Amino acid sequence: MNAPIQQLAISLGVMQVARKVPFEDPEILHYVRIGYIVSQLIILAMYFYVSQKIKSKNDQTVLKYVDAPNPMSQDEPQLVTTTVRDYDLSETSKLIRSAYTGIAMMTFLHLYMKYTQPLFVQAIMGLKGLYDAKTVKLHILGWAAEGDLKRPFKAAPGMFGATAGPQTDKAAIDEAEKRIGAKKEE
Template identity: 40%
Template sequence: MNAQIMNMAIVMGSMQITNRLDLEDTKTKQIILGAYVTAQAFVIGLSYLIQRRIQAKKDTTVLKYIDQPKPMSGEQPKLITTTNMDYDLEQNAQAQKQALIGLALMVFLHFQFGVIRPLIVQSILPVKNALQSKWAQVHIFGKPAEGDLKRPWKADNPFAALTGQTEEPQSEAAEKAAIKKAEKAESKAGSKSESKKDL
């Protein structure tokens, strides 16, 4: 099952559970809040464990890929040259940042406005997403970085399963050709700027 479809199913299921709970009861609120805090602590702890494992591996294999700009940004695709370790640390850091922003937002909503319903969903989804993340699959579960787990990691298309479309992965040859083309373009741009400086 597509991860996004599963997320939707979890949201719908948790809404059904929420409707059966007495959310005015103090004890129920405390249990929900405790479950939420435990889930967030698990997610943040997992991301720090992944960070330590990435640093311990010290995989300095060179990674080159084309970074596609956001749709309608008007920017050109960029050639990124990094290492597996730096790339993995960056991806994990982004996940840490999102987790902390989500935590801060939910804490604000709960204590400022007494919001309790979303805490149930947020006690399940972040744990599931953290465990299914590509960096967790590679660094926690020890799966090889091949196929769907090959770097650079692509975000899942939330509409792919609904429309029946599957994104065709770019062939390795086409990927290498795109990287070579970008390298040539960069070297030409570099030599032009050098010649301008000489003038």
């Protein structure tokens, strides 16, 4: 089962379980709030721990790839030259920003809109997202950097299998370097 279908199946299952939870009971709602807060603290703590592990490893291996442009823009693909350390830190930073965005959305939905069911769902889905994070798999779980975990990470396939990730082949890198050299001469 591919990742988006699996994500959808798990979220639908969690939503069905959440329907059975009596959120009207103040004590249960209190425990759900505590569970949500604890899960978000665990997620953020793990991401910050991953950042510290990346910094302590300090892998200065050079990583070159051609970043896929936004399909809606007319921009040309950009050549990116970085280190494994900086690449992993930027990917972890994206995960931290995503966690903060989710917390802000849940705060709005729960405090202003008075929705309670998403607290339960996001507490569980956030922990699943933590397990699925590629930098967590590499630096905490100790998985090898091969296949889907090979840097630069491929974009997760969409619901219909479409994906546009970075190009790492020598021809694409050479083409991007020639384009940069031609612009510098102008």
